[in-house]
Amino acid sequence: MRYSGFQVIKEALTGHKGWKPVWRDPEPQAHYDIIIIGGGGHGLATAYYLAKEFGEKKIAVLEKGWIGGGNVGRNTTIIRSNYLLDGNEPFYEMSLKLWEGLEQDFNYNAMVSQRGILNLIHSDAQRDAFTRRGNAMILNGADAEMLSTEQILDRYPFLNVNDARFPIKGGLAQHRGGTVRHDAVAWGYARGADMRGVDIIQNCEVTGFRLENGKCLGVETSRGFIGANKVGCAVAGSSSRLMSKADMQLPMESHVLQAFVSEGLKPVIPGVITFGAGHFYCSQSDKGGLVFGGDLDGYNSYAQRGNMPVVEDVCEGGMALMPMLGRARLLRMWGGIMDMSMDGSPIIDKTHIDGLYFNGGWCYGGFKATPASGFCFAHLLSRDAPHPNATKYRFDRFSRGLMIDEKGMGNQPNLH
Amino acid sequence: MIINHPLLGPRDAAEFTYLGDASLINRPDWQSETAAQDFYEYGYLRSNPAGEHRELWFHEAGDRSWLVVTRNTVTHEISNVEMARDVARTQGRSK
Numbered sequence: 001m002r003y004s005g006f007q008v009i010k011e012a013l014t015g016h017k018g019w020k021p022v023w024r025d026p027e028p029q030a031h032y033d034i035i036i037i038g039g040g041g042h043g044l045a046t047a048y049y050l051a052k053e054f055g056e057k058k059i060a061v062l063e064k065g066w067i068g069g070g071n072v073g074r075n076t077t078i079i080r081s082n083y084l085l086d087g088n089e090p091f092y093e094m095s096l097k098l099w100e101g102l103e104q105d106f107n108y109n110a111m112v113s114q115r116g117i118l119n120l121i122h123s124d125a126q127r128d129a130f131t132r133r134g135n136a137m138i139l140n141g142a143d144a145e146m147l148s149t150e151q152i153l154d155r156y157p158f159l160n161v162n163d164a165r166f167p168i169k170g171g172l173a174q175h176r177g178g179t180v181r182h183d184a185v186a187w188g189y190a191r192g193a194d195m196r197g198v199d200i201i202q203n204c205e206v207t208g209f210r211l212e213n214g215k216c217l218g219v220e221t222s223r224g225f226i227g228a229n230k231v232g233c234a235v236a237g238s239s240s241r242l243m244s245k246a247d248m249q250l251p252m253e254s255h256v257l258q259a260f261v262s263e264g265l266k267p268v269i270p271g272v273i274t275f276g277a278g279h280f281y282c283s284q285s286d287k288g289g290l291v292f293g294g295d296l297d298g299y300n301s302y303a304q305r306g307n308m309p310v311v312e313d314v315c316e317g318g319m320a321l322m323p324m325l326g327r328a329r330l331l332r333m334w335g336g337i338m339d340m341s342m343d344g345s346p347i348i349d350k351t352h353i354d355g356l357y358f359n360g361g362w363c364y365g366g367f368k369a370t371p372a373s374g375f376c377f378a379h380l381l382s383r384d385a386p387h388p389n390a391t392k393y394r395f396d397r398f399s400r401g402l403m404i405d406e407k408g409m410g411n412q413p414n415l416h
Numbered sequence: 417m418i419i420n421h422p423l424l425g426p427r428d429a430a431e432f433t434y435l436g437d438a439s440l441i442n443r444p445d446w447q448s449e450t451a452a453q454d455f456y457e458y459g460y461l462r463s464n465p466a467g468e469h470r471e472l473w474f475h476e477a478g479d480r481s482w483l484v485v486t487r488n489t490v491t492h493e494i495s496n497v498e499m500a501r502d503v504a505r506t507q508g509r510s511k
């Protein structure tokens with residue numbers, strides 16, 4: 001069924017009896033052309049573009065739990081393309097352009113809201129760094145604007161630009177950035193893939209690979225062996241765990257990142273703001289909750305929950321920037337497992353095993369990458385060649401010294 | 417998390433900074449034939465297990481000693497804490 005205003009009115013007048021489940025619940029077949037492991041945003045987007053843009057048939061997505069239960073349903077929903085380095089910026093700008101057309105493309109309301117993102121500047125050095133970043137963005141066809149404190153106060157009158165400790169000197173704005181309803185992204189891609197014949201198989205955990213003479217013949221799962229010509233892995237925080245089944249070690253550590261939502265409030269924050277003097281960022285959901293987060297907990301974790309010191313650190317950052325936050329009650333907090341790579345940038349590449357492909361290392365910023373990641377991974381799987389915007393996301397960049405290190409932190413995943 | 421420091425007793429993990437896998441103690445031999453590959457693996461590849469993990473913590477806001485902490489990455493439970501110095505010594509890495 002195609003969704004439209006007409007459908008909504010028709011269903012409203014006929015008691016909403018015509019809505020159908022938006023994807024099937026098929027039994028796994030014995031063999032597929034392409035299997036994608038992981039029903040998160042990236043896995044589902046890959047399957048969608050494989051079927052829609054690359055004309056592939058017989059595709060399955062295998063998900064160990066339910067689709068959207070991983071990081072795609074746990075993030076703080078920010079999209080932007082304000083990166084500095086050549087390896088990254090064209091890719092993230094491609095992603096932002098795909099976001100702009102996504103809802104029409106997959107006929108699903110993902111609530112893409114280009115409400116703008118503002119990175120606050122508190123020192124001269126930071127102004128230099130953000131000016132450079134803004135210029136890099138513009139060179140790559142993205143939008144960027146340096147804002148004065150007056151322009152900032154127009155939009156965010158509650159900010160104290162004359163704060164004694166952390167005065168606000170300006171900001172780097174990307175007006176096309178914003179937020180998206182995260183789980184609707186998973187559902188929209190799932191529906192679009194299912195409509196094109198992709199089997200989305202939930203409660204199906206991949207427990208191993210069947211490898212013979214350096215070739216991958218398929219996957220062992222909790223629902224039996226499933227054969228495939230090509231297997232693409234897109235399991236985010238579980239990447240090291242999964243690839244260890246193929247005896248691979250990855251340039252990655254898994255870390256927990258927490259996020260927080262306050263009770264619903266009247267509209268107060270029109271866009272996304274990030275604090276430049278501490279680790280804190282905040283936006284307001286359409287339901288009114290303040291959605292905010294900060295730093296990683298900082299140690300290897302698969303626990304999907306964090307600890308109190310970071311809760312305190314995030315709230316301190318929030319109170320320093322907008323003391324009114326202290327009056328709001330916290331409704332929910334949770335954690336997700338991040339695939340933190342050694343240079344803070346992702347990998348979309350073939351492995352040394354024939355027929356086995358990898359997508360991961362998204363760190364805390366993979367939600368905004370979802371459309372481009374799916375598109376580029378589909379390109380790689382279908383054509384056996386990287387998409388032009390993802391040529392630098394190679395495994396061997398670490399051994400060849402071609403790191404894409406936005407923050408210049410070196411091989412220390414918890415600092416990226 | 418509470419880290420039971422071998423010298424100072426139980427301390428809040430917030431006093432420490434985290435480096436990573438304790439295999440970082442085993443710095444490869446730079447004169448070996450395979451040094452380039454060894455340093456790539458040492459610098460960049462991690463086993464990153466879900467379960468027991470031996471890892472290096474630095475007591476930055478305390479006595480500034482390095483510890484090897486054995487911690488479960490699924491439950492965050494800490495089962496053993498050693499002085500990194502002692503671990504390195506038994507491996508013949510330190511005097």
Ligand SMILES: Cc1cc2nc3c(=O)[nH]c(=O)nc-3n(C[C@H](O)[C@H](O)[C@H](O)COP(=O)(O)OP(=O)(O)OC[C@H]3O[C@@H](n4cnc5c(N)ncnc54)[C@H](O)[C@@H]3O)c2cc1C
Nearest residue numbers: 038040041042064070071072075076078206336366367368
């Ligand atoms: C608190 C938090 C805030 C964030 N904020 C932002 C943000 O504001 N902006 C942004 O761009 N990014 C953000 N991110 C990062 C972003 O959410 C992730 O990088 C991105 O969602 C990862 O890709 P994914 O959606 O495919 O992952 P997931 O949704 O985690 O998908 C991976 C799937 O693989 C499945 N799986 C794992 N192992 C197996 C197996 N063996 N067999 C079968 N299936 C398996 C999992 O169950 C899971 O569903 C945030 C993350 C967190 C946790």
